[in-house]
Every structure is written in structure tokens, then in C-alpha cells.
Amino acid sequence: MPELLELARRLAEQATGGEEVEVYVARSRETSIRVFEGAIEQLTAAESAGVGVRVISAGKQGFSYVGALDEAAGTEALGEARDNAGFATADERVGLASPDGVDPPTLELWREELVRFPTDDKVELALELERHVRGGDPRIRQVVSSDYVDGLGESAIATSRGIEVTSRRTGCYLFVHAVAGDGNDTQTGFGYSVGRAPADLDVEAAANDAVDRATRLLGARKGKSAKLTAVLDRRVTAALLAILSGTLSGEEVAKGRSLFEGRIGEQVGVGDLTLFDDPTNPLAYGASRYDAEGLACRHNSLIEGGELKGFLYDTYAGRLAGTSSTGSAVRGGFRTTPSVGARALSLLPGKQDQPEIVATVSEGVLVQSITGVHSGVNRVSGDFSVGAEGLMIRGGELAEPVREVTIASTIQRMLQHIVAIGSDVEWLPGAATGVTLAVDDIAMSGA
Amino acid sequence: MTLTDSPLADLVETEVLERVLHEALRRGGDFAEIFAEDRASCGIFLDDGKVEELSSGRDRGAGIRVISNETTGFAHTADLSEKGLLQAAEAAAAVAREGGGGGGVRQAALSRQTPAPRTGVKKLPSSIPKSAKVELLLRADDAARSTGGAITQVSAGYGDSRRRILVANSGGLLTADDRVRTQVRLTCVASGDGGLQTGFQTLAFTLGHEIFDDHPVEEVAERAAQRAIAKLTARPAPSGVLPVVIKSGSGGFLFHEACGHGLEADHVLKDSSVYAGRLGQVVASRGVTLVDDGSLAPQWGSLAIDDEGRPTQRNVLIEDGVLSDYMWDYLRARKEGRTSSGNGRRQSYQDLPMVRMTNTFLLAGEEDPDEIVSQTPNGVYVAQLGGGQVNTATGDFVFGMTEAYLIENGRITAPLRNANLIGNGPDVLSKIDAIGNDLEMCSGTCGKDGQSVPVGCGQPTLRVTGITIGGTAGA
Secondary structure, three states: OOOHHHHHHHHHOOOOOOOOEEEEEEEEEEEEEEEEEOEEHHHHHEEEEEEEEEEEEOOEEEEEEEOOOOOHHHHHHHHHHHHHHOOOOOOOOOOOOOOOOOOOOOOOOOOOHHHOOOOOHHHHEEEEEEEEHHHOOOEEEEEEEEEEEEEEEEEEEOOOOOOEEEEEEEEEEEEEEEEEEOOOOOEEEEEEEEOHHHHOOOHHHHHHHHHHHHHOOOOOEEEEOOEEEEEEEEHHHHHHHHHHHHHHHHHHHHOOOOOOOOOOOEEEEOOOEEEOOOOOOOOOOOOOOOOOOOOOOOEEEEEEOOOOOEEEEHHHHHHOOOOOOOOOOOOOOOOOOOOOOOOOEOOOOOOOOOHHHHHHOOEEEEEEEEOOHHOOOOOOOOOOEEEEEEEEEEEOOOEEEEEEEEEEEEEHHHOOOOOEOOOOOOOOOOOEOOOOOOEEEEEEOOO | OOOOOOOOHHHHHHHHHHHHEEEEEHOOEEEEEEEEEEEEEEEEEEEOOEEEEEEEEEEEEEEEEEEEEOOOEEEEEOOOHHHHHHHHHHHHHHHHHHHOOOOOOOOOOEEOOOOOOOOOOOOHHOOHHHHHHHHHHHHHHHHHHOOOOOOOEEEEEEEEEEEEEEEEEEEEEEEEEEEEEEEEEEEEEEEOOOOEEEEEEEEEEOOOOOHHHOOHHHHHHHHHHOOOOOOOOOOEEEEEEEEEEEOOOOOOHHHHHHHHHHHEHHHHHOOOOOOOOOOOEEOOOOOEEEEEEEOOOOOOOOEEEEEOOEEEOOOEEEOOOOEOOOOOOHHHHHHHHOOOOOOOOOOOOOOEEEOOOOOEEOOOOOOOOHHHOOOOEEEEEEEEEEEEEEEOOOOOEEEEEEEEEEEEEOOOEEEEEEEEEEEEEHHHHOOEEEEEEOOOOEEEEEEEEEEEEEEEEEEEEEEEEEEEOOOOOOO
16 A cells, blocks of 8 residues: 555655645455356456546646556646646635644554455355345245455545545445245345455345345235325435435535525424434444545534534535535545545434334334435435335334335425434445434325 | 557457457356457536536556356456456456366457447547537536526536447457547526426437537526426425326336336346246237337447447337347347347446347337327326336336426426336336327436446337326325
């Protein structure tokens, strides 16, 4: 990794007077294994590396990247970024992050065990997962895919403003797609397990999850339209939080594209609702020492006791809003520029687990999975309408399975209609944490 | 590495390709392939009245796969030297040993296929000054804001790419393609008493900068702005089953999701498609003919050859309501002892190919679109669909309506807020009872198994007798 920082530094040092330069250098190695019917269907060994350069000159930003890791290619990207900058509209608020004195959290996200983990053992994990699912229930008709994937990522950022940081992390996951059948009826279920090292992976839990999800939907019919309480499973809540994070981006707010614009200090949700982004928590999959501009990650409070407290900012968004960065810059790799994003959004957990919450619902639906999140949730207007499947709840008991229904409301309304937040925290891949969430006054559309 | 515009044939010499293929099969395996690519792209983003950023990038590399029986090994490298390619070949071949069979197959000598012609690109992205590309977005911003005072925010994106690919395989194939794509995307926010609303419009073709000669960006911008403004007075969408008339164009995505994915042979062969085992059966209303055609230039999903080197072609999937064929790539076709249909695609050299759609559309019928509406007493008129998602094993799909209206007494009336539609593919196909004469195409991005590829979609105006509308108002 010193060589990544060394390369970034050498390129950033080429900044000329009055020019700001940020160099992001990244390298990753990934193994991806898919098994089918007891044999390897595909195995991919992948290495990728590249350099992304931002140049800011007189308030104008240009960017260029190259999918290679040598100084000559990096210098060419720098020249290209410099040229690109000439075409942007000048905006004095555009600029790189300045060191802000905040110390990064102590986190060790790299596991040597994963680096040394033999390929044969990776294959065996995927095979074991497939066997567990096939043997999990006689109604499992097919295991479409059973995957093991891992990745080692290293990166360095150096800027002409004096930022020099390096990061590295390991990650691995198991993922299985099961199909259950009963007569003419077919249902599917996904299960997964995720961690930083192979020892974190739980084959049995991933398998059982896929089997349960597929089999318990067998016999599902289209539900009837009704107003009811939706009890969102942990994964569904996490998907919902990920959407919500877009509305809490300080940049979207400053640009008039968020339903939360101008509402700081207002009661936007029920009193039990407390939401924060905390990438300093080592349990969160998205935990990180530094953000994508090289500032320390930190705990950011967004909603407390239902009151809107703040938004997430990167350097540019902070300047737009007249405040400073909250260390919330994220980036998709060396091919893109940083933008505002959450890494570890969490709700403050409540006191009841999922079965206890279900027991309090007289008429509702336990939503096992949702679809169409990107097409059905509008972060500007707040309109919310997604496909759903799960189990009906009657008199506090789980009842018949339903499919091909939608659940709808608006984000604004849902936050005011939360009736229970679960105690059952699950650390999931992605930028949000799972917890059971019950929301009433939801319109379910079906037959 | 030097960033020149050299022809791909010079990127890797034929003798090097042959030696790498030989190395890939040296210790086993029955098929090896090199996919090399050189991609240059440019993106410009305008937001809040300002050109925020111009970005450009370059990616070059090769992916090598070795197939042995049912097992595929794959590795990729950004190092196009013989050493880099040989290393990747060795990594891919290591897996083939586990697959066992087929050792000692000798690859045929490479013979170059006539490279397919580029789809008539007149203005290469590299020939257009960056300032002209920026100018386009500034014009779009102006046009959107002049549409009405209610427009409070405009973001506009411009993107172009030139992707030159080369495919060489152990069967002796050596071929290449040169793909140029250009697009512009507009999102407008309108503000009114009832809050904020958004409107979206995109223009995208497998062509160069000349697309703006035929399609002024102002029109794209105005369309997006009008959409946002119209929704300011929108009421909540109904909740429940209603007849739905879908306007020609973006409705094609509904068929892309509702049945297209289920007709991809990888899903079918793993029995994870509702259409598995149904060839020759009636799967849709009479009059429904669904086609996938990658050769349909200059649509967004057009390719001269697919990413396995196979020329694209017109594939009829459903003919007059009867399921006639699936879509195939090399691997799945080989399993069934047939030829690929030219549907093997990959996002980049870093990805394995799989069965993908290209341009998927429903053929036009004979009815007048206006009459379809006037003969619908009550229902919903969907003028624009956003993204969607399908579960191929069950056929259940969802779809976002981004511009929709009520139909009352045969007339299009009040605008509706965004909501999802939900349905089941085979069910919706059998409920189409009117097909218009106005086929239109549109563009989009299709995601599958983590890979995104550009696709075209299309359909004429049509009516489905009942789809569940996922709104909040009593139907």
C-alpha cells in the first residue's frame, strides 16, 4: 500500500500554482465462485486498479480516470482532468477538503485470514451452501445459484491541500437463490451471509433463510386491497433506510430536491424515531476510517426523537449550505468523483423483537421482501409505492402468504405512522442496518 | 500505456492471440476466448444552473475465459502485453482443470471475419469539441427553465462513449466491433402548493453527435419539464385492479421485464423461468408478437456483433401469442446443441458474458391509439414508465408509472402521482385486448447479475384489461 500512496503523492505534487489536485488510487482483487448441481459453474479471478484525478482551478472542476496503475497513465489522466476543468462553470464553493483536525476512528477492516484463504475452501463453502439448501426442505425444487465472493480493496488519497490517507478492507459473502415448488406453484427465496473474513460466514443461517423465504410463500395468492399495518422485515427496513438516505443528503437539500428542505428542528416522525449514520461502529459493514475525500468518518445524528437534526455533507455540499463537511463523502471507485452518501445508517432499536411486534398487530402484513424500490420511491415528492410479498397477520398471528400486491404511502406519512421499532438489529451489507419496523395506515393494493 | 486511437487489430497481434489461446487450453478445457476492449468515455453533468463537472476516462483490457464441460474459468487483465495476457490465460485455465474433460483440444488457426460496419456514425465523439458538448447542456437547461416558472431545478447529463472490442476464440473466430453511443438525460423539479414533483426524459442512440441534429435537446428538456409541471396538480393514484392503456414507447420496458427476462435461456435451462418448457404453447393474446433484434440500428441496444463475436439478428420470441423461441448465448446454445442467437453480452472486459436482451419490442397492430382510449370507459393511461423489476421464476413484476392519467368516460383526465404497477407476466400477456398501430422505441439500462448494459425497448399503444395499480386512493 505504501506504493499506492507514493503514486498518489507524486501525481498530486504536480499541481501548479492556484490549482488544487486530488488523486485517488485504488487496487482490488476479487474471487467469485458460482456452483451448480455440485460442481463449479464459473470461477472468476479478477484484479483491477486505476487512478482518478480531480483538478480544481478558479472554482472549476474537471475529472479524469484511467484503468491502469502507472505514473505515465496517471499523468495523462491529470492532464486530461486539467483540460476538462476549463469547461465547467466557475463556482467558488467548489474545492477539495481541508484537514479538519478530527481523528479517524480506530478500525481494523483488513483480515489476513481472508488473504490466505485457499480457493478450494472457497469452492467448498459455496458447495456446502448449495447442499444445505437442497437438503433443507423436500419442496426445494432448484438452487439456481450458490455463490461465494470475496474482495480485497486498497486505496490511497493524496491532495495538494495536504490530505494523505490510505485505507484497506477485506470482505466476503455467500449468496444463494432457491426455488421452491409445490404442484404448479413456484416461489423463490434469497439467503446470504456476509463478513470480513470466512469465519464470519454462517452457511447454515444463509441456507435456512433462503429455504424459509421460498417455502413459506408457497400457496401465496394475490391479496385483497386494504388499509393495514405493514410489519417490515429487517432487510426491507434496510432498503427503505437506503432510500431515505438520499433525502438526507445535504447537497440534495441545498438544491431543493429533498422533501426535508427547510424542516430542521421540525417533528418529522414519531417520538421513538432516532436515525443516525455511524461508520465508526466496527459492527457496521460500511464502517470506514476515512471518507472519500480523506476526512475522518464520524457519528452523524439525523433524526432524534422524531425531530429533524441534520443532514450529511461532503465538502462541496457543506459549502453550499454554509456549514462544513460531516465526513460523508462516498465514491463508487476510481471511475467516479466523490458525492454525499451514508455508510452505516441505523435506527435506534426498540424493545420488542419481530414475533412480539407481530403479536400486537390485529390486521396487517409481514413484508418479507419488496421490489421496484428504485421505480416506486420518489425522494423529492416522497411518493412511496413498492411491490411486496409476505404473510398476512390476523389477530396477532401470522396467516396466509400473499404475493403480487403493492404497499403504498408517502415517506412523510410513514415516518409519522411508525408504531414499533424492533430490537432485532441485523448488520447487513450495504449502507443501512436492518431492524423490524411496523408502520400503520399503509395502502395495500391487490385484487 | 499510450492512449492512441490505434485500430484494435494493432492492440493485440494475431500471433499473440493465437499463443494466448494455446496457453489457455494447454492443460485442458474445450473452449477458450479472448475479449479485448478499449473504451473511451466522456460525461458532463449540469446541475443547479452550473456545469459541475466534465469527466473523461479510458479503460483498456482483456477478459479470458476457458470452458471445460460445464465449468467456466475467467480472469481479466488491464495489461495487454503478451505477458499480461498469458498470466490471465493461466488463471482462467486453472479452473478448467477442475472441470476435468476435454483436454488436448487444439485451437483452430484464427481467421479474421469481416468486421461488421459501424452503424453509420457521422460525428465521432472525439471529433466534437468539449465546448460544444457543454453548450448542449446549457441549451437544455435554458429550455427547461423557460417551460414554466414552476420549474425550480434542472439537472442534465451528457454522455458519450466509443467502445472498440475484439473477440478471438479457439474455434478460429477473430472479429471486432466499434460501438459509439451518445445520450442526454434531463430531470426537472417543479414546485407547487402540493410540494415537489419530478419529470424525466432521455435521448439515447447508438450513434454519434449527429443525434442532436435530428432531435434538438430543447425538445427533450421541454418534455421533462412539462412532465414535472403536469404532476403538480396530480392526485394520488388509485389502489386496485383497473384497465390500463399504455402509450407507445417506454411501455416496452414492461414487456422487457414481464416476459423478456423469462425468455433468456440461462433462466430457462435452470428451470427458473415461468416460460421453461412452454415452446409452442399459447402464452399471450392473439396478435401479440414479441421480437428481440440487436441489428436494429441505431437503437440504444444495437450491436453489429454480440460480445462473443456472433452477428446480431432478429429473433422472434412470441409469434401471434405462441412462444416460438428463447434468447441464447454461446454457452447455453452449446448445451442444447444449437447456435447462439447473438444475445451474449457483457458490461465490460471484466465480466463474463451471459444471455441478455438487445432491442426488445412488441410489433404494431392495426388499431388507432386514440380509439383505444375512447373505447376504455374507465381506467388509467400510462404515458411514461420508469424502471421495473421481475422475478423470472414466478413471473411477478413491478413497474413505476412516471407519467399517468385517469381515463374517465373514454377521455384522458386528471394526472396521477407516481406509483408502481404490479402484475404477473403470463397473466398480463393474456389480458392484452387492443394493440395500436404506432410502434415507438425508447432507451434504457438493463441490470442483471450485477452487470448493466444498454437496451432498447418498444411497443405500440395497447390496453391490458386489468393490472393492479399500487396507489393509495380507493379505486
